[in-house]
Amino acid sequence: MVELRELAIDYPAGSANARGRVPAVAGASALFPAGGVSAIVGPSGCGKTSVAHAIAGLLAPSSGQVLVDGEPVRGVRGRTAVIFQDFGLLPWRTVEGNAALPLEVAGVGRSARRERVRPVLEELGLSGFGRFYPSSLSGGMKQRVAIARALVSEPDILVMDEPFSSLDALTREAAQEFLLEVRRKRPLSIIVITHSIEEAVYLAQSVFVMSGKNPGTISGRFDIPENEAASRFAARPDPDERADSEGRADFRSAPRYLELCAAIRTALRGSGRTDDGAVA
Amino acid sequence: MTPSRRPGRSSAAGIAIAATFLFGAWAVAAAAVGKPFLPSPAKAAAAFARLAADGALGVHAGASLSRVAWALVASFVPAAALGLAAGRSARVDAVVSPLVYILHPLPKAAFLPIILLAFGLGEASKIFLVGVIIFSQVLVSARDSARRIPRQLIDSVRSLGASRLSLAVLVVVPASLPDLLTSLRVSLGTAVAVLFLAETFATETGLGYLIVDSWARVAYPEMYAAIIAMSLLGLGLFAAVDAAERLLCPWRSYRT
Numbered sequence: 232m233v234e235l236r237e238l239a240i241d242y243p244a245g246s247a248n249a250r251g252r253v254p255a256v257a258g259a260s261a262l263f264p265a266g267g268v269s270a271i272v273g274p275s276g277c278g279k280t281s282v283a284h285a286i287a288g289l290l291a292p293s294s295g296q297v298l299v300d301g302e303p304v305r306g307v308r309g310r311t312a313v314i315f316q317d318f319g320l321l322p323w324r325t326v327e328g329n330a331a332l333p334l335e336v337a338g339v340g341r342s343a344r345r346e347r348v349r350p351v352l353e354e355l356g357l358s359g360f361g362r363f364y365p366s367s368l369s370g371g372m373k374q375r376v377a378i379a380r381a382l383v384s385e386p387d388i389l390v391m392d393e394p395f396s397s398l399d400a401l402t403r404e405a406a407q408e409f410l411l412e413v414r415r416k417r418p419l420s421i422i423v424i425t426h427s428i429e430e431a432v433y434l435a436q437s438v439f440v441m442s443g444k445n446p447g448t449i450s451g452r453f454d455i456p457e458n459e460a461a462s463r464f465a466a467r468p469d470p471d472e473r474a475d476s477e478g479r480a481d482f483r484s485a486p487r488y489l490e491l492c493a494a495i496r497t498a499l500r501g502s503g504r505t506d507d508g509a510v511a
Numbered sequence: 512m513t514p515s516r517r518p519g520r521s522s523a524a525g526i527a528i529a530a531t532f533l534f535g536a537w538a539v540a541a542a543a544v545g546k547p548f549l550p551s552p553a554k555a556a557a558a559f560a561r562l563a564a565d566g567a568l569g570v571h572a573g574a575s576l577s578r579v580a581w582a583l584v585a586s587f588v589p590a591a592a593l594g595l596a597a598g599r600s601a602r603v604d605a606v607v608s609p610l611v612y613i614l615h616p617l618p619k620a621a622f623l624p625i626i627l628l629a630f631g632l633g634e635a636s637k638i639f640l641v642g643v644i645i646f647s648q649v650l651v652s653a654r655d656s657a658r659r660i661p662r663q664l665i666d667s668v669r670s671l672g673a674s675r676l677s678l679a680v681l682v683v684v685p686a687s688l689p690d691l692l693t694s695l696r697v698s699l700g701t702a703v704a705v706l707f708l709a710e711t712f713a714t715e716t717g718l719g720y721l722i723v724d725s726w727a728r729v730a731y732p733e734m735y736a737a738i739i740a741m742s743l744l745g746l747g748l749f750a751a752v753d754a755a756e757r758l759l760c761p762w763r764s765y766r767t
Contacts, residue, residue: 307672319667323685364762
């Protein structure tokens with residue numbers, strides 16, 4: 232379980248000569264449910280990527296805390312995996328080389344790496360692409376490689392920073408289904424950072440609204456019981472049954488879904504516009 | 512999956528066409544001028560074959576190549592390491608960047624007399640001069656290349672718990688390798704030109720020496736043979752860097 236307690240993050244001011252720091256996030260508190268999908272939604276510049284980096288241990292908060300299972304996060308944590316917007320794949324490594332990276336960093340030997348990477352690539356439909364370089368893959372495939380890389384380290388928390396925003400609309404919907412499918416097979420807490428309200432409402436059982444700018448903060452929370460793990464990931468008689476995704480796709484046109492989107496949009500508007508005013 | 516393009520074959524054909532054109536123009540010019548200082552390509556080729564057969568060309572070319580090779584070995588790795596460190600660490604950069612500003616614009620060849628005085632008349636001074644040229648070029652490219660590495664790549668590997676050393680090995684070096692090889696390609700061209708200058712002093716080996724010596728002996732066909740050999744040395748070094756790039760950066764051949 233991930234918890235933010237009065238989290239504040241600031242950065243050194245742009246110019247090296249200028250003294251002082253720019254606040255990115257202040258007073259952000261949130262409790263992300265364990266084992267489910269949560270989303271942080273907000274316009275660009277609200278500091279949501281900073282929050283993602285703090286959860287991942289990539290930057291230290293200037294005050295407040297990030298807690299994972301009650302322990303404050305200090306530095307990178309082995310079982311928290313991060314997927315970045317452009318997937319963060321190394322262009323000079325093959326699909327297999329990229330997927331094996333966490334194990335290589337951890338000092339796992341070559342043959343053991345291969346043994347652990349193969350089944351993950353297979354699960355994600357990548358087994359025929361092990362020797363391909365990322366540049367020869369489509370956006371959706373690259374994202375699968377990034378997911379494979381994250382899963383290889385057997386994480387319990389997966390942080391995704393704008394994971395779908397570089398994909399075209401149809402690929403994005405497929406990728407969202409794919410992510411839910413991946414989640415269904417393992418107990419994983421997923422935190423999705425996104426600027427898309429629709430995406431947050433479709434994926435998450437708890438949507439946290441971030442607003443303000445320099446600093447931004449978490450200003451609201453919407454719970455969507457329809458998306459809770461218990462109902463969504465309940466054991467299915469046949470794992471290959473595709474009817475589920477059809478059923479889920481209906482959620483996008485359900486009145487309840489549209490109401491939630493409208494409510495979150497109002498919450499974002501009400502808390503003040505940011506420079507571009509672009510609330511998806 | 513095979514790369515759709517075969518750079519090796521097509522560039523070899525291109526070089527052959529360019530060389531044919533060059534030799535053709537030379538033959539026409541030689542016939543038009545009709546002076547001993549511009550012998551026909553045939554005479555130069557005959558001198559080339561004669562020098563190659565009696566082993567003299569091999570000795571001189573070997574001496575030149577070994578000077579470039581030692582200069583390369585001594586300068587490339589330290590320059591790349593220092594440049595990459597400067598590109599990734601503000602503290603190292605604070606030391607390296609002023610050094611770059613002073614060192615890079617200097618006409619290093621003009622320091623040949625000082626280098627000869629400092630390092631003596633032997634091999635060391637020639638290797639040092641060529642090495643300094645390569646060093647400064649590679650240092651600048653390495654620093655700029657390391658600065659340009661997308662932050663997300665660094666963060667993405669850092670999020671796996673990589674230490675600074677593994678970040679350097681897993682990200683910084685491979686990300687900069689294409690730029691390093693490009694800087695090597697550029698600096699080798701300059702290095703061969705400076706090698707010529709260095710070999711005109713205090714030595715009796717090397718293609719530069721052979722060119723100047725033939726010139727003094729009014730043996731023009733031999734002078735041209737040596738010039739051709741020096742050009743081939745440059746071409747060979749170029750081709751070697753290309754081959755290294757294909758070997759070390761296989762992912763690049765998938766780019767369109």
